[in-house]
Each structure stands twice: as structure tokens, then as C-alpha cells.
Amino acid sequence: MTSLLAQWNYFLVIILMMLGFYAVIARGNMVKKMIGLNIFQTSVFMLYISMGKVSNGTAPILTGDSSTVYSNPLPHVLILTAIVVGVATTAVGYALIIRIQESFNTIEDDEIIELMDDDEAASEGRAS
Amino acid sequence: MMHHLPILQVIVPLLAAPLIALLRGREIAWLATFIVTGVTFVISLLLYYQVSESGARLVYDLGGWAAPLGIVYVIDAASALVLPIVTGIGFVVTLAARHLVTAEIDQRDHALFFTAWLLTIAGMLGQVTTGDAFNIFVFLEISSLSAYALVAMGAGRDRRALPAAFNYLILGTVGATFYVIGLGLLYMLTGTLNLDDLAVRLADIEQTRAAYMAMAFIALGLFLKMALFPLHFWLVPAYSFAPSAVAALMAATATKVSVYVLVRLMFGVFGIGFVGISEGLGTVLLTLGIIGAFVGTLAAIIETDLKKLFAQSSIAQLGYMAIGIGIMTPAGLAAAFIHLFNHALMKGALFLAIGVIGAQTGRATMRTIEGAGRQIPMTMTAILFGGLALIGVPLTAGFISKLYLIRALLESDFWVLAGLTFVSSALALAYVWKIVEAAWLKPRPEGAPDLYETPMMWLPAWLLVIATIGFGIFASPLINGAVQAAAVFFGGQS
Numbered sequence: 001m002t003s004l005l006a007q008w009n010y011f012l013v014i015i016l017m018m019l020g021f022y023a024v025i026a027r028g029n030m031v032k033k034m035i036g037l038n039i040f041q042t043s044v045f046m047l048y049i050s051m052g053k054v055s056n057g058t059a060p061i062l063t064g065d066s067s068t069v070y071s072n073p074l075p076h077v078l079i080l081t082a083i084v085v086g087v088a089t090t091a092v093g094y095a096l097i098i099r100i101q102e103s104f105n106t107i108e109d110d111e112i113i114e115l116m117d118d119d120e121a122a123s124e125g126r127a128s
Numbered sequence: 129m130m131h132h133l134p135i136l137q138v139i140v141p142l143l144a145a146p147l148i149a150l151l152r153g154r155e156i157a158w159l160a161t162f163i164v165t166g167v168t169f170v171i172s173l174l175l176y177y178q179v180s181e182s183g184a185r186l187v188y189d190l191g192g193w194a195a196p197l198g199i200v201y202v203i204d205a206a207s208a209l210v211l212p213i214v215t216g217i218g219f220v221v222t223l224a225a226r227h228l229v230t231a232e233i234d235q236r237d238h239a240l241f242f243t244a245w246l247l248t249i250a251g252m253l254g255q256v257t258t259g260d261a262f263n264i265f266v267f268l269e270i271s272s273l274s275a276y277a278l279v280a281m282g283a284g285r286d287r288r289a290l291p292a293a294f295n296y297l298i299l300g301t302v303g304a305t306f307y308v309i310g311l312g313l314l315y316m317l318t319g320t321l322n323l324d325d326l327a328v329r330l331a332d333i334e335q336t337r338a339a340y341m342a343m344a345f346i347a348l349g350l351f352l353k354m355a356l357f358p359l360h361f362w363l364v365p366a367y368s369f370a371p372s373a374v375a376a377l378m379a380a381t382a383t384k385v386s387v388y389v390l391v392r393l394m395f396g397v398f399g400i401g402f403v404g405i406s407e408g409l410g411t412v413l414l415t416l417g418i419i420g421a422f423v424g425t426l427a428a429i430i431e432t433d434l435k436k437l438f439a440q441s442s443i444a445q446l447g448y449m450a451i452g453i454g455i456m457t458p459a460g461l462a463a464a465f466i467h468l469f470n471h472a473l474m475k476g477a478l479f480l481a482i483g484v485i486g487a488q489t490g491r492a493t494m495r496t497i498e499g500a501g502r503q504i505p506m507t508m509t510a511i512l513f514g515g516l517a518l519i520g521v522p523l524t525a526g527f528i529s530k531l532y533l534i535r536a537l538l539e540s541d542f543w544v545l546a547g548l549t550f551v552s553s554a555l556a557l558a559y560v561w562k563i564v565e566a567a568w569l570k571p572r573p574e575g576a577p578d579l580y581e582t583p584m585m586w587l588p589a590w591l592l593v594i595a596t597i598g599f600g601i602f603a604s605p606l607i608n609g610a611v612q613a614a615a616v617f618f619g620g621q622s
Contacts, residue, residue: 024298033298041305047312075315078262082308085269089301092276096294099280103287116288123286123491 009050016043028109030100034093041086048075048082130178134188134201137171137211138257138267140164141250149243154235161242162222165249169219172211172253179208180609187259195259196325202259206613209465210256210388213472217380217592218249221373224480224588228373231487234284241281247274248377252385261311261321261397264389265304268353271385272300275378279370285490292365299362303352310345313338314397326397335402343402346393347409354386356413356450357420360443367439372483375435379442380476384468387449391461394453395617406456413454418545420447421552428559434482434492434511437559438475441518444552445471451549452533458611458618459536465610466532470517470525470599477592478514481507484585489577494562499572503579506586508567513593515560517600520553525599528607 016039023036052075060073101107104115144164151157179186185204189195203211225245233241251271255264276297282289315321317338318329330339355363363383367375398405424444431437445467452464484507485492485500501508513524520530530553537546599606 021302024302030294037298037301040302044305044308044312047309048315051312051316075312078321081262081266085266085273088273089269089297092273093294093297096276096280096290096297099283100290100294103283103290112291116291119286119288 009046013043013047013050016040016046030097030107030109031094033109034090034097037093038086038090041082041089045079045082045086048079051075130174132188133171133175133178134186134203134257135190137168137175137215138201138250138254140171141168141246141253145243145246145250148246149239151239154230154238157239157242158222158226158229161225161246162219164246165215165219165222168249168253169212169215172208172215175203176208176212176609179203179205180612196320196322199263200259200322201257202323203257204616205609206388206392206465206616207256209469209609209613210385211253213469214249214252214256214381214385217472217476218377220588220591221377221380221476221480223591224376224483224585225373227585228371228483228487232285232371232373233281237281241278244274244277244281245374245377247271248278248382252381255385255389259323261314261323261326261393264393265308265311268304268307268389271382272304272353275374275382276300278374278378279366281374282369282371285371286369288365289369292362292369296362296366299352299359303349303359306345306349306352308349310342310347310349313342313345317342323392323397327399330398330402339398339402340408343394343398343405343409347390347412350386350390350393351416354383354390355443355446357416357423357443357447360420360424360446363443364436364439367442367479368433368435372435372479372486375439376476376479376483379439379479380472383442383446384472387446387453387464387468391453391464391617395461400456400618410454410456413450414542414545417447417450417454418548418552420444420450421549422555425552425555425559429555429562431559432494434494434497434563435479435486438478438482441556441559442471442475444556445475445518447552448529448533448549451545452536455536455540455542457536457540458614459532459539461614461617462607462610463529463532463536465613466606467529469606469610470529470596473525473592473596473599474514474517477510477589477596478518480589480592481510481514481586484581484589485579488579494566495573496576497563497567498570498576499567500579501568503572504581504586506590507581510586510589510593511563511567512560513596514589515556515563517596519556519560523597523600525596525603525606527600528603532607532610 020036020040024033027033052072054071057069057071060070097107104112141164148157148160188201190199248271251267254267258264276293280289280293318326320326352359367379394405400406421444424440428437428440431440449464449467452460482492489496517524517526520526534546534549
């Protein structure tokens with residue numbers, strides 16, 4: 001039981017991950033999908049950051065004292081990169097949502113699918 | 129200079145991209161892109177030559193920091209085979225982009241279009257060159273993010289490109305994030321991200337559930353990226369609503385690079401000795417591959433839009449690559465590499481030829497190509513040859529692919545799968561025949577707009593058609609390259 005509790009960070013990550021993933025799959029609103037995607041990504045960031053923690057370790061800044069225990073800085077650096085990627089993804093995603101709103105007047109998945117089917121029928125009609 | 133080629137391969141298009149964004153002239157942006165893709169093509173050929181001459185692998189330490197502390201770029205027989213495909217297709221498609229982009233993209237956006245274009249090529253090259261697992265993720269996202277933007281640029285002609293790009297973004301990001309989760313678990317187990325180092329350390333540790341989960345997450349993420357059935361739903365809308373040039377570039381290269389990364393991670397890192405690979409992955413790939421081959425081919429047969437038709441056929445062709453990998457023998461992997469190479473040529477040719485029609489009519493459907501065989505003979509013949517290669521008719525590169533794939537299946541006693549592979553390839557005849565019938569046997573309908581073609585329009589597609597036939601007749605260099613590439617991952621066994 002204690003070992004399970006000691007790994008509480010994994011439970012947090014898994015709960016967050018599933019919440020985010022559920023929102024991505026189950027929500028029809030594109031903004032909500034993006035929020036879900038962000039939560040999903042954040043859970044992975046936390047997975048990495050929590051793994052870098054070393055028991056009794058301090059911030060990885062060299063003190064010159066050889067007995068100091070440092071946390072592992074590498075996962076943090078990786079996640080800095082991943083955060084940048086995540087920000088870029090979010091920006092592209094919201095830019096697309098704005099354009100979708102402008103051309104379809106809705107950002108609901110099911111309504112857009114209907115409008116796309118209408119487009120399909122219209123272009124078939126033009127071609128024939 | 130020659131020593132720096134591995135990094136130049138990636139850095140030249142990566143640095144050129146923001147510079148091209150500053151060029152405002154339409155022609156000059158294209159010309160600069162054309163030159164840059166030409167240079168990357170030459171670099172990749174030099175790399176291929178160096179690796180195949182010496183037989184050794186080139187390792188480039190970034191900033192002079194050796195592995196495993198530093199990040200290294202590694203060119204071995206496998207990456208040297210994939211690089212010329214990406215750069216070569218990139219070069220030819222850029223040649224075609226001159227007229228396709230003029231026809232389809234608003235003139236103000238040309239410089240930005242080519243910026244994203246070079247970024248997506250640079251991202252793909254980075255995934256192939258790098259020897260660091262996290263680097264692969266970063267390059268994966270560089271190429272994907274610019275690909276989302278490129279697909280969305282189809283919105284100028286058809287607004288449906290926007291939801292297609294959005295869904296591609298959602299699924300692409302989920303795939304990439306799955307990859308990162310798997311990587312995180314691997315890092316926890318081994319404490320390294322260098323691909324070679326990972327392989328060494330993974331061999332020493334116990335094969336625990338964490339290692340299996342890492343493998344499963346990485347494989348699943350890459351299945352999404354390579355559009356393996358049933359994770360292929362983003363691909364068809366993304367390809368069919370993207371601008372023609374983008375569809376040609378992505379259909380020919382993007383999924384292939386993901387296939388390469390899958391092979392690199394599964395065989396190069398986990399290795400054939402890893403239980404999850406030998407007993408799990410093979411069955412999964414064989415099953416999904418053959419289902420994908422049938423689903424894709426059957427969907428292509430009933431499709432009337434040419435871009436969608438060939439996007440569906442891509443699902444089937446990726447299924448064949450998955451089968452090749454799933455056989456788990458050097459011969460099977462070599463067949464997968466041969467098909468990866470040949471399919472890039474065929475699909476590039478097909479999408480470029482369709483682009484010639486699409487640029488004039490907006491969409492290339494069965495109806496718009498009725499009787500087109502007499503109006504644009506060179507373009508339609510290119511589509512015919514591409515289609516024949518997809519079926520696997522002798523004297524085309526597709527025949528070599530199918531021959532080696534079926535032979536590898538028979539060697540491993542997969543009799544039923546070999547038969548099914550043959551049947552699904554033969555089924556492709558149905559959709560190719562449908563095009564032949566529409567283009568040559570039907571008259572041009574009354575009032576249909578006249579189609580035209582100039583040598584500049586059909587030449588890029590024909591360059592790839594000639595390559596398809598060339599590699600179909602003189603196949604031995606490619607087969608040798610693919611066998612060497614496969615041997616990289618079976619060093620111990622073969």
C-alpha cells in the first residue's frame with residue numbers, strides 16, 4: 001500500500017491523461033478538443049518532470065560542494081522543448097479553429113460534417 | 129566539407145526556410161526553394177555514395193560532443209537509402225510546384241507556403257538522420273506542424289481543407305504524444321536517449337511490463353503517424369483537400385518516414401530478441417497490414433475522386449509495408465524497404481499527374497477525366513503507368529516490390545498471407561481499369577472544359593514514372609541497398 005502511495009505522481013499523471021484524452025475523443029466542440037489535447041500533453045510533461053526528481057536532491061545548480069545531491073535536469077530540459085512544441089501546436093490549432101469559424105460559422109464537429117456533406121453534394125452537382 | 133554532410137542535410141533546408149519567408153517575390157521564392165531542394169538532393173546522394181562505398185556508418189557529433197552525452201547524427205545503410213527518396217521526391221515535386229502553386233495558392237502566400245514546405249522536408253530529413261530518440265520527436269513535430277499548415281492552405285479552393293487539417297492536427301499530436309510517453313518510460317528504464325545506447329542498455333535490463341508499455345506506446349504513436357489501418361482516418365481527407373503539390377509531397381514521403389522511424393525504433397532499439405517485438409509486434413503488423421490492404425483497395429475501387437482514390441490506395445500500400453516489417457525476417461524487412469522506395473516514386477508520379485488536372489478543374493473526378501486521354505495524353509499516360517506499378521505489373525518497380533514481399537512471405541511459410549497479398553494487389557486492377565475506361569474509352573462529354581498540358585506540367589510526373597520503370601527493369605542497385613538496410617537491423621542474426 002505504501003509503495004502505491006509513494007507513486008502518487010503516476011496516478012496523477014494517469015488521471016490527467018485520461019481526462020484529456022477523453023475530452024479529445026468525446027467532445028464535438030473544437031475548442032474543447034484543443035483544451036483536452038493540452039491537458040493530455042501536460043500530463044506527459046508531468047510524467048517527465050516527476051521522474052527527474054531525486055530523493056533529497058536539490059535544484060541542479062553546481063555549488064562546488066561534491067556531497068550535494070542534484071535532481072536530474074535532463075527531463076526538465078526535454079520538457080522545455082516539448083512545451084515549446086505544445087505551444088506551437090496549440091497556436092496552429094486555434095488558428096485553424098478561427099478559420100473554420102469564419103468559413104463554416106460553427107466549430108461543432110457534427111455540424112461541420114453535415115456542411116461538408118452538403119459541399120460534397122454541391123460539387124457533385126456541379127460536375128455532372 | 130564532406131565530413132559535415134550529415135548535419136548539412138538537415139540544416140540547409142531548416143535555415144533556408146525562414147529566409148525564404150522574407151522573399152516577397154513569387155518567382156524568387158520558388159526558385160530559392162528549388163535550389164535548396166536540389167542541394168539537399170545532391171547531399172543525400174553524396175551521403176548514399178559515401179555509405180555504400182565504405183560500408184561503414186557515418187557518425188556526426190553535434191558540437192563535438194560524442195554520444196551518449198551529446199546528440200549524434202547517424203547515417204547508415206538504412207538512413208542513406210531513405211534520405212534520397214525524401215530529397216529526390218522533394219526536388220521533383222518542387223519542380224512541379226511552380227505551376228501547381230501558381231494555380232492553387234494565393235500569390236501573397238507563396239513565400240510562406242514555401243517556408244512551410246521546406247520546414248516539412250527538413251523535419252522529415254531530421255527524423256531520418258538523427259541518432260537521438262527525443263530529436264526524432266522534435267523533428268516529427270517540425271514536419272507535422274508545417275504539414276498541418278500546408279494542408280490548410282487548400283482552403284483557398286475548398287473550405288473542407290480546414291477541418292481536414294484540424295483533424296490531422298489532433299490525431300497527429302496524439303500520435304506524437306504517445307511516442308513521447310513511450311520514450312519517457314524508456315528513459316526511466318535506461319537513463320539514455322541515444323538510440324545505440326538505448327539498444328545496448330535495453331538488452332541488459334529485465335524485460336518488464338514497463339518496457340512492453342514503452343514499446344506499445346511508441347509503436348501506437350507511429351502507427352498513427354504512418355496511417356496504418358485502423359488509424360488512417362486522418363489521411364484521406366488531409367490528402368484530398370490539400371493543395372495538389374502538398375498532396376504529392378506528403379503522399380510520397382511523410383508516411384514513409386514514419387515507417388522508417390518505426391523500423392528504427394522497433395528493430396534498432398528494442399531489437400528482434402525483445403519478446404514484445406518477436407511475439408507481439410509481428411502478429412499485429414501482419415494482421416493490420418493485410419486488413420488495411422483489402423480495406424484500402426476496396427475503398428479505392430468505389431471512390432470517384434482521384435485524389436481520394438489514390439489516398440485510399442496508399443492505405444493499402446502501407447499495409448504491404450507493414451506486412452513486410454511484420455514478417456520479422458531480413459528478407460521481409462528488405463521487401464518493406466523496397467516497397468517504401470518504389471511506392472514513393474509511384475505515388476509521387478500519380479499525385480503530380482492528378483495535380484495537372486486538379487489545377488485546371490478544381491477537382492479531379494472520374495467525370496472530369498472522361499475522354500481526357502486524348503486531350504492530355506502525357507498526363508493520363510503517367511497516371512496509367514503509376515496505376516500499373518501499383519498493381520505490380522512486370523517491368524514496373526511495383527512488380528519488384530510485390531515479388532520480394534511474396535517471396536519473403538513464402539520463405540517464412542505464410543502461405544495464406546502470400547495468397548491474400550496477391551489477391552489484394554490484383555484487385556487494384558479494378559480501380560486502374562476504371563480510370564482507363566473513363567479517360568480513353570469514353571468520349572469527352574459535351575460542354576466539358578478543355579484540358580491542356582505543357583511539357584513543364586507533365587515533366588515532373590514523367591521523371592518519377594521513368595524512375596518507376598527504371599527501377600523496375602534495373603532493380604539490382606535498389607535491392608542491394610534494401611538488403612543492406614535490412615541487414616543493419618539484423619546484424620546479429622543474418
